[in-house]
Amino acid sequence: MADELKSTVLHGLHGALGAKMVPFAGYDMPVQYPMGVMKEHLHCRAHAGLFDVSHMGQVILRGAGVAEALETLVPVDVIGLEEGRQRYGLLTNATGGIEDDLMIANRGDHLFLVVNAARKDADIALLRAGLEPKGITVKQLENRALIALQGPEAEAVLAEHHPSVAEMRFMDVATVPLAGAECWVSRSGYTGMDGFEISVPAQAAETLARSLLAHDAVAPIGLGARDSLRLEAGLCLYGQDMDDGLNPVEASLSWAIQKVRRRGGARAGGFPGAEPILEALAHGVDRRRVGLRPEGRAPMRQGVPLFAQAEGGTQIGVVTSGGFGPSVGAPVAMGLVADDLAEPGTRVFGDVRGKRLPVDVVALPFVAPSFKR
Amino acid sequence: MKFTEEHEWLMVDGDVVVVGITAHAAEQLGDVVFVELPEVGTEVVADDEVVVIESVKAASDILAPVDGEIVEVNEAIVEEPGKVNEDPEGAAWFFKLRVEDLSALDDMMDEAAYKAFIAD
Numbered sequence: 001m002a003d004e005l006k007s008t009v010l011h012g013l014h015g016a017l018g019a020k021m022v023p024f025a026g027y028d029m030p031v032q033y034p035m036g037v038m039k040e041h042l043h044c045r046a047h048a049g050l051f052d053v054s055h056m057g058q059v060i061l062r063g064a065g066v067a068e069a070l071e072t073l074v075p076v077d078v079i080g081l082e083e084g085r086q087r088y089g090l091l092t093n094a095t096g097g098i099e100d101d102l103m104i105a106n107r108g109d110h111l112f113l114v115v116n117a118a119r120k121d122a123d124i125a126l127l128r129a130g131l132e133p134k135g136i137t138v139k140q141l142e143n144r145a146l147i148a149l150q151g152p153e154a155e156a157v158l159a160e161h162h163p164s165v166a167e168m169r170f171m172d173v174a175t176v177p178l179a180g181a182e183c184w185v186s187r188s189g190y191t192g193m194d195g196f197e198i199s200v201p202a203q204a205a206e207t208l209a210r211s212l213l214a215h216d217a218v219a220p221i222g223l224g225a226r227d228s229l230r231l232e233a234g235l236c237l238y239g240q241d242m243d244d245g246l247n248p249v250e251a252s253l254s255w256a257i258q259k260v261r262r263r264g265g266a267r268a269g270g271f272p273g274a275e276p277i278l279e280a281l282a283h284g285v286d287r288r289r290v291g292l293r294p295e296g297r298a299p300m301r302q303g304v305p306l307f308a309q310a311e312g313g314t315q316i317g318v319v320t321s322g323g324f325g326p327s328v329g330a331p332v333a334m335g336l337v338a339d340d341l342a343e344p345g346t347r348v349f350g351d352v353r354g355k356r357l358p359v360d361v362v363a364l365p366f367v368a369p370s371f372k373r
Numbered sequence: 374m375k376f377t378e379e380h381e382w383l384m385v386d387g388d389v390v391v392v393g394i395t396a397h398a399a400e401q402l403g404d405v406v407f408v409e410l411p412e413v414g415t416e417v418v419a420d421d422e423v424v425v426i427e428s429v430k431a432a433s434d435i436l437a438p439v440d441g442e443i444v445e446v447n448e449a450i451v452e453e454p455g456k457v458n459e460d461p462e463g464a465a466w467f468f469k470l471r472v473e474d475l476s477a478l479d480d481m482m483d484e485a486a487y488k489a490f491i492a493d
Contacts, residue, residue, distance in 0.1 A: 037429040038404035224403070224430060297407045297454075299427050324406035324429050331407075353425065 008054035009145045009202045010209055017213075017220050025117035027055040030222040037224035041326040044191065044229060045367075048151035049221035050212050057120030058144055058199055059113040059127065063136035066111055070104070073130045075248065075271045077258035081106045086171045086186050088256050091126060096247035096273030096280065099126060100238055103197075105173040105186060112173070112184065114146065114197070116238045145205035150195030150229075152370065153217040158185075158196055161211065165196065170371040179208035190226070192233025192369045231332060232325045234291060234364030240302055241289055241320045241334055247273065249280035250336070252289040252364075257281065288342040291364040292319065292333040292350075296357055299323050299331040300350040306335060307349045310356050316341055319350060325366055332366045333359070375478050376487035377438050382462055383478060390470045390478070392438060394426075397491045399461035402428040405454040410446040410468060417441060417470070419477070424467055426457070439477045441470035 005028040014021065019030035030052065032040065043049060061070060067078040076089040086105040093099050100119040105112040115123045120140070127138045149158055159166040162176050168187040176185045181204035189195040200208050212218050221229075227237070236242045242251040259265050263278050271277075294300050299322055306317035322333030333350075341348055344363045349356040375383045380398035384391040399405070407427035417423055417437040424435035446468045450456050456465040482490060 031430075032403070036404055038406075041429075228429065297451075298409070299407060299432070301432070324404075324427070326404075326429070 006055075008052055009205045010052045010054060013206050013209055014052065014220075019220070019222060022223070024223055025055055027117065029055060030220070032222040032224045033220050035219060037222070037228065038326050040219060040221045040225035041228050043219045044151045044221050044225060045193065045327050046152070047217040047219070048149060048153040048157055048195075048215070049191075049225070050209060050218050051148040051150065051221050051226055052145070052209070053148050053197070054145040054205070055117035056146055057113075057115040057117065057123060058141040058146060059115060059124065060139045060141060061111040061113065061127070061131065061136055062109070062139070063134070065134065066136050067106075069131050069134040069136045070111060071261070071267065072134075072270060073126065073272065074104070075257045075261050075274070075277060076104065077260045077267075078104060078111070079267070080258070080260065083108050084173055086173045086188060090248055090253065090256055091123060092248070092271055092273045092277065093244055094272050096276035097244040098238075098242045098246060098248060098251060098253075099123070099244055101236065101242065101253075103186070103188065107173060107175075107184065112199075119238060143202050144199050145202050147198045147200060147205065147209055147212070148189050148195060149198065149212060149218070150189045150191045150193050150221075152194065154193075154195040155372070157212060157215045157217055160215075170194070170373050179204045179211060181208070183208070187372065190233070190235055191229040192235065192365055192367055194370050194372045228323060228326055231321050231323060231334065232327055232365065232367040233369065234334065234366065236289070236334075237321055246336075247277050247280050247285070249277065250285045250287055250289065254281060284339060286339050287317065287336050288339055289320065289334060290337050290342050291344075291362040291366065292322070292335050292359050293362045293366075294331040294333065294350065294357060294359045297331065298352050298357060300333045300352060300357070300359060304333075304350045304352060306337060306359070307351065307356060308341060310349050310358070316348065328366050334364070337361065374484060375481040376484065376490075377481055378490065379436055379438070381435065381438050383438055383481065385475065385478065388471055388473070388475070389444060390439065390441065390472050390475075391466050392468055392470060393466040394435065394457070394461055395487070396461050399458050402426065402430070402433060402457075404429045405457040408450050408454050408457065408467075410448070410451060411443050413443055413446060415443045417443060435467065437470070438481075439470065439472055440474070441472040443468050444471045445469040
């Protein structure tokens, strides 16, 4: 291997828990624990799961006019984001493609961002180039871990450590003392379920993780189940379901662009790729990300080509993420298809090992969300 | 019982060889969610891809260990792929091959050799 793998501060804990480790985004990460992907997934949906997501980038933006400044890089209403609230966002490029997706939290005197592990170096560079000339400081935090606690019992578990978290609603952010340290908690996650993401000082991370895992309801969850959970929730994985060549409308992420940044809005445009993105919002696109439900039992994985007919014809799309959905009990997938085939109920065909198998376009998500609104 | 480097087990019953995957292989694959078996009557040559098995993680092929004719397949694991994880070296056999020349099995590993093989 050319580059040394990095590890998170919880690496030793993963080993102690018997995790199977794999390289992911430059980090040595747990893909599963002895419970296995299927049981981890189902446990998280039924009880609660703990995820080490410390490989993700944590960034603080600080300075006068920080919200206005960040709006020049994202097609998102940042100015309207109230203190103590978080919002999903996208970093776009000049052609309207997506450089990354991220979480933006208003923590009063600063903005706190969480970005994808595989993209954090590129994101930091992009943020520095765009924001530092405007007098905004961009600080990547290397001394904090990130732990997600997800599932229907997450609130009860975390409330035993600090009762205030029970008062938080979906996408609230707050400072909460946990494991004797100042933690930054958001009521969010990437599983389609209620839960929390906890930014914790590195030196307290293992203590916090162990104290959460001490609850019977909580099991450690690896990247394998994290992927099947987010897929069932209809959530995009950067590099698969979205990338720098796909605009937010094509990625079916138009909902992330608030009205105020669209044509006719008070702060319309003014972000990279505004022209092609606003044009796509107004007049449509040629392809869209959709949910896909294979008819049989065979999973349709990333890269499976899609056709309109069972025989002949040209390719009309491709599976971008796919596998078995343990909660659905059947294969599930997402893919890009031609716009005229993107309507739920449309039947298309996926070429799996040379056979065209029927697959239906369906509405996302596959599993109804259970956020605490 | 004989074992291949592809982590299959073979059990000889007259001129028929029952083929499955080892417990070690099942554990490495993870939770099996899909199995596609060959048609009964298919003539196969050693190393032909005869079975597709998909776990929550990935798709894998299972190769014919020797030349022969598929005489029976285990539909129960198509209906319930999870059986492959529960009882890989018993109820979750994959297919039965009628084999003319059983001498190809002579060079295969016995259980002790296979255990040493997977320990490496």
